[in-house]
Amino acid sequence: MDFEPSAEQQMLIDQVRRFVREEIIPLEARLDPDASELDPADHARLVEKTKAMGLFGIDIPKEYGGPDIDIVTRVLLAIEMAQHRAGLYVPCYGTFGGAGLAQIFEANDDQKERYLYPTLRGEKKAFFGLTEPSGGSDPARAIQTKAERKDNGWVLNGAKIFISNADRAQYGIVFARTDASKGRAGITCFIIDSDTPGFHVRRVVHTLRSSHYATELEFKDCWVSDHQVLGEVNKGFAVANDRLTRQRIPYAAGCIGVAIAAHEMAIEWAKMRTTFGEKLANRQAVQWMLVDNEIDIRTARHFTLEAAEKARRGLPFKIEASIAKLIASEGGGRVVDRSMQIHGGMGMTKDLPLERWYREMRIRRVGEGPSEVQRMVIAREILGSNLR
């Protein structure tokens, strides 16, 4: 496969690269190093710019008003959008808009009116409630939140943890066990309004990602009607699983973007910094670190674009998405680590974005399925194929 960008893709890449360098990075220089949000006036001004660029709502499908950009191009642009201090988790501070949660596109017409369209208009935000204190990587077994039939609806009881944005969202997609005897075939997906009695955001969970907190949720006799079931009863696992697979590709792209930014900083520093009468760039130890960075970045880019290309063609891409996520998150972490080493003491300070990337990149090896789960997914696919 040829992954060199086409002329049209390169034009878009250049456009986004300019936007990051001329609009985002100068604003970021004035923000707290751990900030995740722009001043509302700056945000609104930049949204107008991304709309003028024709790139607002880039992840929204064409039939819902998105700009109809294929997934390979979106990956190339996601790599660019991540190349600033907050870029790993908040690329361009959300000024390119969002598509909301992928599952909500599976909603029925009534639910789309109440949730999807307001989300696409920016009027509602959602949270994704899957992980529980009992575990996150194995939702089929770990989900203990129960939903029991009552009064033409369902009563939810249980807890969720590591949930982002639940305290600010207007609704969430929540997975609960509706049949304890059926494992993954006993999980149902619900849409829960944040003001539903019995739904509580109990506490903030602080993590390495000190720019943003997660939350712990409690469902205590939280009743919802049948209208809040997303998809079919007992078929919620497929909805969750599909989302997790798709999400791995842009997740990998963000890691690559940050790795590129860290690597470029390290190259510049190595050319400039002199120790013991010699530029760092002339020392083999530093050269080899930069070479290893280059190899990690090129490898991650290749496999992420391969996954995106398969997805674009409508081919199965489960293995490719897992490989991309695994290589980009692990390789990206190594690149940031080496880049900090090359910077020496400066690399440890909050003056530079490296320390934030280092902390946030560490989470990427766990988020959206840890490296070990990606290897399990790949192993299952390989062994399954051999057995057939």
Add this chain to the structure above:
Amino acid sequence: MSLRPRLDKPWQPLTAETAQRLPGQLGVYQVADAEGTVLFIGQAGARSPFGLRSELQREHRERGDGCQFRVEVNQQYRTRWFELLMVHSADHGSLPRDNAKNPPPLGRLSPS
């Protein structure tokens, strides 16, 4: 597993001397009136020249004597600051007086 969501250390008088003795580290703080009513919840972020010391010295310069304060050294000053504001809102129904003048975007929390 759960950490204490509320900042409930003893109050100290806010004076030039007590502020001067504070560490130059990142963290969060509260300023209260003489009765212990919280007036402001602040953060000493990475742009504060000397962290908590700078912030509390500034608070003292602006407010004068008669207030109290308490601090928490915390590398996660930003998320901790949001947490303290949300917990205060949940406990008291509103933000502290001086935070309410320019409120940051906050979520809803129902702490136990």
